[in-house]
Amino acid sequence: MPIGRGPVTLSLPAFRGAVRRLVILLVGAFFAIALLNFISGTVATTVVGLMILMPSAVLGRLHIWELVTYAFLNVGILNTAFSLLTLWFTGSMLEDSRGSRWFTELFYTSVVGGSLLATLLAGLPLFTGDRISFFGIHPGVGLVAAGISAPLFGVLVAFALLFGDVEFMLFFVLRIKAKYMVILGALLYVATLLREKDSFGALLALCCGLAGLAYVKLAHRRGMSATAAERYYGLRNDYIRWKRRRAARKFEVYMRKQDRIVKFDDEGRYIAPEDEARKPNDRKWMN
Template structure:
Protein backbone atom coordinates (compact mmCIF):
# COMPACT_ATOMS: atom_id res chain seq x y z
CA UNK A 1 0.00 0.00 0.00
CA UNK A 2 1.59 3.30 -1.04
CA UNK A 3 2.36 5.91 1.56
CA UNK A 4 1.24 9.47 1.03
CA UNK A 5 3.18 12.51 2.12
CA UNK A 6 0.75 15.30 1.26
CA UNK A 7 -1.12 17.37 3.84
CA UNK A 8 -4.84 16.80 4.32
CA UNK A 9 -6.43 20.27 4.50
CA UNK A 10 -10.12 19.63 3.92
CA UNK A 11 -12.78 17.02 4.62
CA UNK A 12 -13.15 14.14 2.14
CA UNK A 13 -16.25 13.64 0.04
CA UNK A 14 -19.46 12.68 1.82
CA UNK A 15 -20.49 9.42 0.18
CA UNK A 16 -20.81 5.66 0.54
CA UNK A 17 -19.73 4.22 3.86
CA UNK A 18 -18.95 7.68 5.23
CA UNK A 19 -22.45 8.97 4.62
CA UNK A 20 -24.03 5.79 6.00
CA UNK A 21 -22.01 5.87 9.24
CA UNK A 22 -22.45 9.58 9.88
CA UNK A 23 -26.17 9.71 9.11
CA UNK A 24 -26.95 6.53 11.09
CA UNK A 25 -25.20 7.88 14.18
CA UNK A 26 -26.77 11.31 13.68
CA UNK A 27 -30.29 9.87 13.49
CA UNK A 28 -29.66 7.72 16.58
CA UNK A 29 -28.41 10.78 18.48
CA UNK A 30 -31.46 12.91 17.66
CA UNK A 31 -33.85 10.08 18.49
CA UNK A 32 -32.31 9.79 21.95
CA UNK A 33 -32.28 13.59 22.27
CA UNK A 34 -35.98 13.86 21.44
CA UNK A 35 -36.90 10.99 23.74
CA UNK A 36 -34.82 12.50 26.52
CA UNK A 37 -36.77 15.75 26.31
CA UNK A 38 -40.17 14.02 26.28
CA UNK A 39 -39.81 10.89 28.39
CA UNK A 40 -36.83 10.69 30.70
CA UNK A 41 -37.64 7.19 31.93
CA UNK A 42 -37.75 5.84 28.39
CA UNK A 43 -34.48 7.62 27.63
CA UNK A 44 -32.76 5.98 30.60
CA UNK A 45 -34.18 2.60 29.63
CA UNK A 46 -32.85 2.89 26.09
CA UNK A 47 -29.42 4.03 27.22
CA UNK A 48 -29.22 1.26 29.84
CA UNK A 49 -30.16 -1.43 27.33
CA UNK A 50 -28.28 0.00 24.37
CA UNK A 51 -24.92 0.76 26.03
CA UNK A 52 -22.38 -2.01 26.50
CA UNK A 53 -22.19 -3.12 30.13
CA UNK A 54 -20.12 -6.29 30.66
CA UNK A 55 -22.23 -7.40 33.65
CA UNK A 56 -25.43 -7.01 31.63
CA UNK A 57 -23.96 -8.76 28.61
CA UNK A 58 -23.12 -11.79 30.75
CA UNK A 59 -26.77 -11.83 31.82
CA UNK A 60 -27.84 -12.40 28.20
CA UNK A 61 -28.11 -8.82 27.00
CA UNK A 62 -26.21 -10.09 23.99
CA UNK A 63 -27.31 -7.32 21.64
CA UNK A 64 -25.24 -4.66 23.39
CA UNK A 65 -22.00 -5.13 21.36
CA UNK A 66 -24.09 -4.28 18.29
CA UNK A 67 -25.96 -1.30 19.73
CA UNK A 68 -23.61 0.59 22.03
CA UNK A 69 -21.84 2.44 19.21
CA UNK A 70 -25.14 4.11 18.25
CA UNK A 71 -25.75 5.43 21.78
CA UNK A 72 -24.32 8.94 21.36
CA UNK A 73 -24.49 11.06 24.51
CA UNK A 74 -23.56 14.72 24.76
CA UNK A 75 -23.63 17.29 21.97
CA UNK A 76 -19.90 18.07 22.01
CA UNK A 77 -18.72 14.46 22.11
CA UNK A 78 -21.22 13.48 19.43
CA UNK A 79 -20.13 16.35 17.20
CA UNK A 80 -16.47 15.35 17.53
CA UNK A 81 -17.33 11.69 16.85
CA UNK A 82 -19.33 12.52 13.73
CA UNK A 83 -16.61 14.81 12.42
CA UNK A 84 -14.08 12.06 13.12
CA UNK A 85 -16.19 9.52 11.23
CA UNK A 86 -16.57 11.89 8.30
CA UNK A 87 -12.89 12.67 8.12
CA UNK A 88 -11.41 9.21 8.78
CA UNK A 89 -13.94 7.04 6.95
CA UNK A 90 -14.00 9.45 4.04
CA UNK A 91 -10.21 9.39 3.81
CA UNK A 92 -10.12 5.57 3.79
CA UNK A 93 -12.92 5.40 1.25
CA UNK A 94 -10.70 7.22 -1.24
CA UNK A 95 -8.48 4.12 -1.36
CA UNK A 96 -10.75 1.22 -0.37
CA UNK A 97 -14.14 -0.21 -1.23
CA UNK A 98 -17.25 0.86 0.67
CA UNK A 99 -17.72 -2.62 2.15
CA UNK A 100 -14.10 -2.71 3.30
CA UNK A 101 -14.54 0.51 5.30
CA UNK A 102 -17.82 -0.68 6.81
CA UNK A 103 -16.29 -4.03 7.72
CA UNK A 104 -13.31 -2.31 9.35
CA UNK A 105 -15.66 -0.17 11.43
CA UNK A 106 -17.80 -3.14 12.48
CA UNK A 107 -14.79 -5.28 13.47
CA UNK A 108 -13.28 -2.41 15.47
CA UNK A 109 -16.56 -1.80 17.31
CA UNK A 110 -16.98 -5.48 18.18
CA UNK A 111 -13.33 -5.77 19.23
CA UNK A 112 -13.84 -2.79 21.54
CA UNK A 113 -16.73 -4.55 23.28
CA UNK A 114 -14.74 -7.79 23.45
CA UNK A 115 -11.83 -6.00 25.12
CA UNK A 116 -14.19 -4.44 27.64
CA UNK A 117 -15.54 -7.88 28.46
CA UNK A 118 -12.03 -9.35 28.78
CA UNK A 119 -10.82 -6.75 31.28
CA UNK A 120 -14.01 -7.12 33.30
CA UNK A 121 -13.62 -10.91 33.50
CA UNK A 122 -9.96 -10.45 34.40
CA UNK A 123 -10.88 -8.22 37.34
CA UNK A 124 -13.53 -10.69 38.46
CA UNK A 125 -11.01 -13.55 38.33
CA UNK A 126 -8.49 -11.55 40.38
CA UNK A 127 -11.12 -10.41 42.86
CA UNK A 128 -10.85 -6.70 42.09
CA UNK A 129 -13.81 -4.40 41.65
CA UNK A 130 -14.04 -2.64 38.31
CA UNK A 131 -15.96 0.65 38.10
CA UNK A 132 -19.12 0.19 36.09
CA UNK A 133 -18.66 2.54 33.15
CA UNK A 134 -21.04 1.79 30.27
CA UNK A 135 -19.39 1.94 26.87
CA UNK A 136 -21.20 4.23 24.46
CA UNK A 137 -20.41 5.95 21.19
CA UNK A 138 -18.37 5.16 18.12
CA UNK A 139 -14.93 5.61 19.72
CA UNK A 140 -14.00 1.98 19.03
CA UNK A 141 -14.58 2.36 15.31
CA UNK A 142 -12.66 5.63 15.29
CA UNK A 143 -9.67 3.99 16.98
CA UNK A 144 -9.69 1.27 14.36
CA UNK A 145 -9.67 3.90 11.61
CA UNK A 146 -6.84 5.83 13.28
CA UNK A 147 -4.60 2.76 13.55
CA UNK A 148 -5.20 1.67 9.97
CA UNK A 149 -4.49 5.17 8.62
CA UNK A 150 -1.40 5.42 10.83
CA UNK A 151 -0.02 2.14 9.47
CA UNK A 152 -1.00 2.40 5.81
CA UNK A 153 -0.66 6.15 5.35
CA UNK A 154 1.72 7.11 8.12
CA UNK A 155 3.37 9.94 6.15
CA UNK A 156 0.10 11.75 5.51
CA UNK A 157 0.01 15.00 7.48
CA UNK A 158 -3.20 16.28 9.06
CA UNK A 159 -3.91 19.78 10.31
CA UNK A 160 -4.56 20.05 14.05
CA UNK A 161 -7.62 22.29 13.96
CA UNK A 162 -7.74 25.05 15.16
CA UNK A 163 -3.93 25.17 15.50
CA UNK A 164 -2.00 26.11 12.33
CA UNK A 165 0.27 23.06 12.60
CA UNK A 166 0.22 19.62 11.06
CA UNK A 167 1.18 16.16 12.32
CA UNK A 168 1.83 12.87 10.57
CA UNK A 169 -0.81 10.17 10.78
CA UNK A 170 1.52 7.70 12.46
CA UNK A 171 2.11 10.10 15.32
CA UNK A 172 -1.62 10.64 15.73
CA UNK A 173 -2.01 6.87 16.11
CA UNK A 174 0.86 6.69 18.61
CA UNK A 175 -0.53 9.57 20.70
CA UNK A 176 -4.00 8.03 20.73
CA UNK A 177 -2.53 4.72 21.87
CA UNK A 178 -0.55 6.39 24.66
CA UNK A 179 -3.65 8.23 25.90
CA UNK A 180 -5.61 4.97 25.95
CA UNK A 181 -2.75 3.29 27.82
CA UNK A 182 -2.73 6.09 30.39
CA UNK A 183 -6.41 5.37 31.06
CA UNK A 184 -5.39 1.90 32.27
CA UNK A 185 -3.90 3.48 35.39
CA UNK A 186 -7.04 5.40 36.30
CA UNK A 187 -10.66 4.68 37.12
CA UNK A 188 -11.30 4.70 33.34
CA UNK A 189 -9.28 1.54 32.73
CA UNK A 190 -12.31 -0.24 31.21
CA UNK A 191 -12.65 2.56 28.68
CA UNK A 192 -8.91 2.65 27.95
CA UNK A 193 -8.59 -1.12 27.51
CA UNK A 194 -11.65 -1.10 25.25
CA UNK A 195 -10.03 1.58 23.10
CA UNK A 196 -6.92 -0.53 22.72
CA UNK A 197 -9.15 -3.45 21.79
CA UNK A 198 -10.72 -1.41 19.00
CA UNK A 199 -7.25 -0.44 17.76
CA UNK A 200 -6.14 -4.08 17.79
CA UNK A 201 -9.31 -5.16 15.98
CA UNK A 202 -8.70 -2.60 13.25
CA UNK A 203 -5.06 -3.66 12.89
CA UNK A 204 -5.92 -7.37 12.63
CA UNK A 205 -8.65 -6.64 10.12
CA UNK A 206 -6.20 -4.66 7.99
CA UNK A 207 -3.74 -7.57 8.02
CA UNK A 208 -6.14 -10.47 7.56
CA UNK A 209 -9.28 -9.31 5.76
CA UNK A 210 -9.73 -9.23 1.97
CA UNK A 211 -9.40 -5.88 0.23
CA UNK A 212 -13.13 -5.64 -0.50
CA UNK A 213 -14.36 -6.41 3.01
CA UNK A 214 -15.86 -9.27 4.99
CA UNK A 215 -19.17 -9.11 3.13
CA UNK A 216 -17.37 -10.34 0.00
CA UNK A 217 -16.14 -13.41 1.89
CA UNK A 218 -19.65 -14.26 3.10
CA UNK A 219 -21.14 -13.72 -0.35
CA UNK A 220 -18.50 -15.96 -1.93
CA UNK A 221 -19.13 -18.64 0.70
CA UNK A 222 -22.87 -18.40 0.11
CA UNK A 223 -22.61 -18.67 -3.66
CA UNK A 224 -20.11 -21.49 -3.30
CA UNK A 225 -22.52 -23.43 -1.06
CA UNK A 226 -25.42 -22.73 -3.40
CA UNK A 227 -23.50 -23.82 -6.49
CA UNK A 228 -22.30 -26.92 -4.64
CA UNK A 229 -25.91 -27.81 -3.86
CA UNK A 230 -26.94 -27.40 -7.49
CA UNK A 231 -24.01 -29.58 -8.63
CA UNK A 232 -25.08 -32.26 -6.13
CA UNK A 233 -28.63 -32.18 -7.50
CA UNK A 234 -27.32 -32.46 -11.07
CA UNK A 235 -25.14 -35.46 -10.18
CA UNK A 236 -28.06 -37.08 -8.37
CA UNK A 237 -30.34 -36.58 -11.35
CA UNK A 238 -27.62 -37.94 -13.65
CA UNK A 239 -27.33 -41.13 -11.59
CA UNK A 240 -31.08 -41.64 -11.70
CA UNK A 241 -31.03 -41.13 -15.45
CA UNK A 242 -28.22 -43.69 -15.83
CA UNK A 243 -30.29 -46.26 -13.91
CA UNK A 244 -33.33 -45.51 -16.06
CA UNK A 245 -31.36 -45.83 -19.30
CA UNK A 246 -29.87 -49.15 -18.21
CA UNK A 247 -33.42 -50.42 -17.64
CA UNK A 248 -34.11 -49.45 -21.27
CA UNK A 249 -31.08 -51.32 -22.50
CA UNK A 250 -28.97 -48.23 -23.08
CA UNK A 251 -25.77 -47.08 -21.42
CA UNK A 252 -25.28 -43.39 -20.71
CA UNK A 253 -22.28 -41.96 -18.89
CA UNK A 254 -21.93 -38.69 -16.96
CA UNK A 255 -18.88 -37.00 -15.51
CA UNK A 256 -18.44 -35.83 -11.91
CA UNK A 257 -20.31 -32.57 -12.56
CA UNK A 258 -23.34 -34.31 -14.08
CA UNK A 259 -22.52 -33.61 -17.74
CA UNK A 260 -23.22 -36.31 -20.30
CA UNK A 261 -20.08 -37.86 -21.78
CA UNK A 262 -21.62 -39.44 -24.91
CA UNK A 263 -23.15 -36.34 -26.49
CA UNK A 264 -21.17 -36.88 -29.72
CA UNK A 265 -22.80 -40.22 -30.56
CA UNK A 266 -24.57 -40.14 -33.88
CA UNK A 267 -28.34 -40.35 -34.20
CA UNK A 268 -28.24 -44.10 -34.91
CA UNK A 269 -26.90 -44.73 -31.43
CA UNK A 270 -29.40 -42.48 -29.72
CA UNK A 271 -32.54 -43.94 -28.24
CA UNK A 272 -35.94 -42.86 -29.45
Protein backbone atom coordinates in the same frame (compact mmCIF):
# COMPACT_ATOMS: atom_id res chain seq x y z
CA MET B 1 -8.02 16.75 9.58
CA PRO B 2 -5.79 15.16 6.94
CA ILE B 3 -3.79 17.52 4.82
CA GLY B 4 -1.23 17.33 2.06
CA ARG B 5 2.33 18.54 2.17
CA GLY B 6 1.44 21.91 0.68
CA PRO B 7 -0.55 24.79 2.19
CA VAL B 8 -3.18 23.85 4.77
CA THR B 9 -6.70 23.87 3.31
CA LEU B 10 -10.14 23.27 4.73
CA SER B 11 -11.47 21.33 1.76
CA LEU B 12 -13.96 18.66 2.71
CA PRO B 13 -14.09 15.19 1.16
CA ALA B 14 -17.15 14.05 -0.74
CA PHE B 15 -20.06 13.19 1.54
CA ARG B 16 -21.36 9.99 0.00
CA GLY B 17 -21.58 6.22 0.24
CA ALA B 18 -21.20 4.23 3.43
CA VAL B 19 -19.66 7.16 5.29
CA ARG B 20 -22.70 9.33 4.63
CA ARG B 21 -25.10 6.59 5.72
CA LEU B 22 -23.12 5.98 8.90
CA VAL B 23 -22.83 9.68 9.79
CA ILE B 24 -26.56 10.21 9.19
CA LEU B 25 -27.34 7.19 11.37
CA LEU B 26 -25.15 8.49 14.19
CA VAL B 27 -26.59 12.01 13.97
CA GLY B 28 -30.11 10.60 13.89
CA ALA B 29 -29.45 8.49 16.99
CA PHE B 30 -27.98 11.52 18.79
CA PHE B 31 -31.01 13.73 18.16
CA ALA B 32 -33.46 10.88 18.80
CA ILE B 33 -32.03 10.39 22.29
CA ALA B 34 -32.05 14.16 22.88
CA LEU B 35 -35.69 14.41 21.77
CA LEU B 36 -36.67 11.43 23.88
CA ASN B 37 -34.99 13.00 26.89
CA PHE B 38 -36.94 16.21 26.26
CA ILE B 39 -40.25 14.33 26.07
CA SER B 40 -39.70 11.90 28.94
CA GLY B 41 -36.54 11.74 31.00
CA THR B 42 -37.60 8.45 32.56
CA VAL B 43 -38.08 6.72 29.23
CA ALA B 44 -34.82 8.19 27.93
CA THR B 45 -32.96 6.87 30.96
CA THR B 46 -34.40 3.40 30.35
CA VAL B 47 -33.43 3.46 26.67
CA VAL B 48 -29.92 4.69 27.45
CA GLY B 49 -29.56 1.95 30.06
CA LEU B 50 -30.39 -0.63 27.41
CA MET B 51 -28.04 0.86 24.80
CA ILE B 52 -24.96 1.57 26.91
CA LEU B 53 -22.23 -1.08 27.05
CA MET B 54 -22.27 -2.68 30.49
CA PRO B 55 -20.14 -5.86 30.77
CA SER B 56 -22.18 -7.09 33.75
CA ALA B 57 -25.37 -6.88 31.66
CA VAL B 58 -23.80 -8.53 28.61
CA LEU B 59 -22.32 -11.41 30.61
CA GLY B 60 -24.96 -11.70 33.30
CA ARG B 61 -28.22 -10.97 31.45
CA LEU B 62 -27.07 -11.64 27.88
CA HIS B 63 -27.74 -8.10 26.63
CA ILE B 64 -25.68 -8.87 23.54
CA TRP B 65 -27.18 -5.99 21.57
CA GLU B 66 -25.17 -3.64 23.76
CA LEU B 67 -22.06 -4.81 21.88
CA VAL B 68 -23.39 -2.71 18.97
CA THR B 69 -25.74 -0.07 20.37
CA TYR B 70 -23.16 1.61 22.61
CA ALA B 71 -21.46 3.12 19.56
CA PHE B 72 -24.63 5.05 18.66
CA LEU B 73 -25.05 6.55 22.12
CA ASN B 74 -23.02 9.76 22.01
CA VAL B 75 -22.98 12.46 24.67
CA GLY B 76 -21.89 16.06 24.18
CA ILE B 77 -22.29 18.14 21.04
CA LEU B 78 -18.65 19.13 20.61
CA ASN B 79 -17.30 15.63 21.25
CA THR B 80 -19.85 14.10 18.87
CA ALA B 81 -19.19 16.71 16.17
CA PHE B 82 -15.41 16.24 16.34
CA SER B 83 -15.77 12.44 16.21
CA LEU B 84 -18.12 12.62 13.22
CA LEU B 85 -15.78 14.98 11.37
CA THR B 86 -12.86 12.63 11.98
CA LEU B 87 -14.97 9.70 10.80
CA TRP B 88 -15.93 11.67 7.70
CA PHE B 89 -12.35 12.56 6.75
CA THR B 90 -10.70 9.21 7.45
CA GLY B 91 -13.66 7.09 6.40
CA SER B 92 -13.96 8.81 3.02
CA MET B 93 -10.34 8.03 2.14
CA LEU B 94 -10.72 4.43 3.28
CA GLU B 95 -13.95 4.01 1.34
CA ASP B 96 -12.45 5.53 -1.81
CA SER B 97 -9.48 3.17 -1.50
CA ARG B 98 -11.21 -0.09 -0.54
CA GLY B 99 -14.91 0.36 -1.24
CA SER B 100 -18.10 0.82 0.75
CA ARG B 101 -18.45 -2.79 1.85
CA TRP B 102 -14.88 -2.92 3.11
CA PHE B 103 -15.29 0.26 5.14
CA THR B 104 -18.65 -0.83 6.56
CA GLU B 105 -17.18 -4.16 7.64
CA LEU B 106 -14.18 -2.37 9.16
CA PHE B 107 -16.39 -0.09 11.23
CA TYR B 108 -18.65 -2.82 12.60
CA THR B 109 -15.69 -5.13 13.19
CA SER B 110 -14.20 -2.39 15.35
CA VAL B 111 -17.53 -1.85 17.11
CA VAL B 112 -18.40 -5.48 17.82
CA GLY B 113 -14.93 -7.03 17.96
CA GLY B 114 -13.62 -4.35 20.30
CA SER B 115 -16.61 -4.41 22.65
CA LEU B 116 -16.65 -8.21 22.78
CA LEU B 117 -12.95 -8.45 23.61
CA ALA B 118 -13.16 -5.65 26.20
CA THR B 119 -16.21 -7.26 27.81
CA LEU B 120 -14.49 -10.63 28.08
CA LEU B 121 -11.36 -9.07 29.59
CA ALA B 122 -13.44 -7.06 32.04
CA GLY B 123 -15.35 -10.21 32.94
CA LEU B 124 -12.28 -12.19 33.99
CA PRO B 125 -13.20 -11.84 37.71
CA LEU B 126 -16.55 -13.49 36.98
CA PHE B 127 -14.92 -16.36 35.10
CA THR B 128 -12.20 -16.97 37.69
CA GLY B 129 -14.02 -16.30 40.93
CA ASP B 130 -12.30 -12.92 41.49
CA ARG B 131 -8.87 -14.56 41.35
CA ILE B 132 -7.82 -12.84 38.11
CA SER B 133 -8.66 -9.36 36.88
CA PHE B 134 -7.41 -7.30 33.95
CA PHE B 135 -5.65 -4.25 35.44
CA GLY B 136 -8.08 -4.28 38.36
CA ILE B 137 -11.18 -3.90 36.18
CA HIS B 138 -14.26 -5.57 37.66
CA PRO B 139 -17.58 -5.81 35.76
CA GLY B 140 -19.68 -4.01 38.35
CA VAL B 141 -22.83 -2.01 37.74
CA GLY B 142 -20.86 1.22 37.36
CA LEU B 143 -18.55 -0.14 34.65
CA VAL B 144 -20.01 1.28 31.45
CA ALA B 145 -18.90 2.78 28.13
CA ALA B 146 -20.62 4.50 25.24
CA GLY B 147 -19.89 6.62 22.21
CA ILE B 148 -18.19 6.50 18.85
CA SER B 149 -14.73 7.41 20.17
CA ALA B 150 -13.58 3.83 20.86
CA PRO B 151 -14.70 2.34 17.50
CA LEU B 152 -13.30 5.42 15.79
CA PHE B 153 -9.87 4.46 17.11
CA GLY B 154 -10.21 1.17 15.21
CA VAL B 155 -10.90 3.17 12.04
CA LEU B 156 -7.89 5.38 12.77
CA VAL B 157 -5.66 2.33 13.20
CA ALA B 158 -6.78 1.07 9.79
CA PHE B 159 -6.18 4.52 8.32
CA ALA B 160 -2.67 4.64 9.79
CA LEU B 161 -1.86 1.24 8.33
CA LEU B 162 -2.97 2.22 4.84
CA PHE B 163 -2.20 5.96 4.81
CA GLY B 164 0.43 6.29 7.51
CA ASP B 165 2.22 9.25 5.93
CA VAL B 166 -0.90 11.40 5.55
CA GLU B 167 -0.57 14.38 7.87
CA PHE B 168 -3.13 15.74 10.32
CA MET B 169 -3.35 19.06 12.10
CA LEU B 170 -3.51 18.03 15.76
CA PHE B 171 -5.51 20.63 17.70
CA PHE B 172 -5.23 22.75 14.51
CA VAL B 173 -1.64 23.58 15.52
CA LEU B 174 0.69 20.58 15.34
CA ARG B 175 1.32 18.80 12.06
CA ILE B 176 1.62 15.04 12.67
CA LYS B 177 1.54 11.93 10.49
CA ALA B 178 -1.35 9.52 10.91
CA LYS B 179 0.84 6.63 12.06
CA TYR B 180 2.44 8.72 14.81
CA MET B 181 -0.90 10.10 15.90
CA VAL B 182 -2.29 6.59 16.34
CA ILE B 183 0.80 5.49 18.27
CA LEU B 184 0.43 8.54 20.52
CA GLY B 185 -3.24 7.76 21.08
CA ALA B 186 -2.46 4.13 21.92
CA LEU B 187 0.17 5.20 24.45
CA LEU B 188 -2.30 7.56 26.11
CA TYR B 189 -4.88 4.79 26.36
CA VAL B 190 -2.29 2.43 27.84
CA ALA B 191 -1.28 5.09 30.38
CA THR B 192 -4.92 5.55 31.33
CA LEU B 193 -5.32 1.81 31.68
CA LEU B 194 -2.32 1.62 34.00
CA ARG B 195 -3.02 4.67 36.15
CA GLU B 196 -6.78 5.15 36.33
CA LYS B 197 -9.26 3.02 38.25
CA ASP B 198 -12.13 3.74 35.87
CA SER B 199 -10.29 2.69 32.73
CA PHE B 200 -12.85 0.57 30.88
CA GLY B 201 -13.17 3.26 28.20
CA ALA B 202 -9.43 3.07 27.52
CA LEU B 203 -9.59 -0.72 27.42
CA LEU B 204 -12.48 -0.55 24.97
CA ALA B 205 -10.60 1.85 22.69
CA LEU B 206 -7.50 -0.37 22.66
CA CYS B 207 -9.62 -3.44 21.91
CA CYS B 208 -11.37 -1.60 19.06
CA GLY B 209 -7.94 -0.66 17.73
CA LEU B 210 -6.87 -4.30 17.82
CA ALA B 211 -10.07 -5.28 16.01
CA GLY B 212 -9.37 -2.71 13.30
CA LEU B 213 -5.78 -3.93 13.01
CA ALA B 214 -6.93 -7.55 12.68
CA TYR B 215 -9.46 -6.64 10.01
CA VAL B 216 -6.91 -4.83 7.85
CA LYS B 217 -4.47 -7.74 8.13
CA LEU B 218 -6.99 -10.53 7.53
CA ALA B 219 -9.62 -9.10 5.22
CA HIS B 220 -9.48 -9.11 1.45
CA ARG B 221 -9.40 -5.76 -0.35
CA ARG B 222 -13.09 -6.25 -1.09
CA GLY B 223 -13.97 -7.12 2.50
CA MET B 224 -14.25 -10.05 4.85
CA SER B 225 -17.46 -11.29 3.24
CA ALA B 226 -15.70 -11.51 -0.13
CA THR B 227 -12.84 -13.39 1.51
CA ALA B 228 -15.25 -15.81 3.17
CA ALA B 229 -17.13 -16.34 -0.10
CA GLU B 230 -13.92 -17.03 -2.00
CA ARG B 231 -12.80 -19.53 0.62
CA TYR B 232 -16.19 -21.23 0.60
CA TYR B 233 -16.31 -21.58 -3.18
CA GLY B 234 -12.67 -22.62 -3.24
CA LEU B 235 -13.36 -25.44 -0.77
CA ARG B 236 -16.51 -26.41 -2.65
CA ASN B 237 -14.68 -26.57 -5.99
CA ASP B 238 -11.86 -28.59 -4.43
CA TYR B 239 -14.44 -31.05 -3.11
CA ILE B 240 -16.13 -31.30 -6.51
CA ARG B 241 -12.79 -31.96 -8.23
CA TRP B 242 -11.93 -34.60 -5.63
CA LYS B 243 -15.25 -36.37 -6.22
CA ARG B 244 -14.73 -36.23 -9.98
CA ARG B 245 -11.21 -37.68 -9.73
CA ARG B 246 -12.43 -40.46 -7.44
CA ALA B 247 -15.29 -41.30 -9.81
CA ALA B 248 -12.82 -41.31 -12.72
CA ARG B 249 -10.53 -43.78 -10.93
CA LYS B 250 -13.45 -46.08 -10.16
CA PHE B 251 -14.59 -45.93 -13.76
CA GLU B 252 -11.08 -46.74 -15.01
CA VAL B 253 -10.99 -49.83 -12.79
CA TYR B 254 -14.41 -50.90 -14.01
CA MET B 255 -13.48 -50.45 -17.68
CA ARG B 256 -10.23 -52.39 -17.25
CA LYS B 257 -12.30 -55.31 -16.00
CA GLN B 258 -14.21 -55.03 -19.26
CA ASP B 259 -10.92 -55.12 -21.21
CA ARG B 260 -11.30 -51.51 -22.22
CA ILE B 261 -8.92 -48.65 -21.56
CA VAL B 262 -10.20 -45.17 -20.79
CA LYS B 263 -8.18 -42.16 -19.74
CA PHE B 264 -8.89 -39.08 -17.64
CA ASP B 265 -6.82 -35.98 -17.01
CA ASP B 266 -5.70 -34.70 -13.61
CA GLU B 267 -9.02 -32.90 -13.18
CA GLY B 268 -11.02 -36.07 -13.74
CA ARG B 269 -12.18 -35.11 -17.25
CA TYR B 270 -12.55 -37.85 -19.84
CA ILE B 271 -9.99 -37.88 -22.67
CA ALA B 272 -11.42 -39.28 -25.88
CA PRO B 273 -9.04 -41.52 -27.89
CA GLU B 274 -9.12 -39.19 -30.90
CA ASP B 275 -8.16 -36.27 -28.65
CA GLU B 276 -5.34 -38.03 -26.81
CA ALA B 277 -2.72 -36.92 -29.33
CA ARG B 278 -3.60 -33.27 -28.96
CA LYS B 279 -1.64 -30.84 -26.84
CA PRO B 280 -2.25 -31.53 -23.17
CA ASN B 281 -2.38 -27.81 -22.33
CA ASP B 282 -5.07 -27.10 -24.89
CA ARG B 283 -8.22 -27.27 -22.74
CA LYS B 284 -10.62 -26.26 -25.49
CA TRP B 285 -11.11 -29.92 -26.46
CA MET B 286 -11.87 -31.08 -22.91
CA ASN B 287 -15.44 -31.78 -21.92
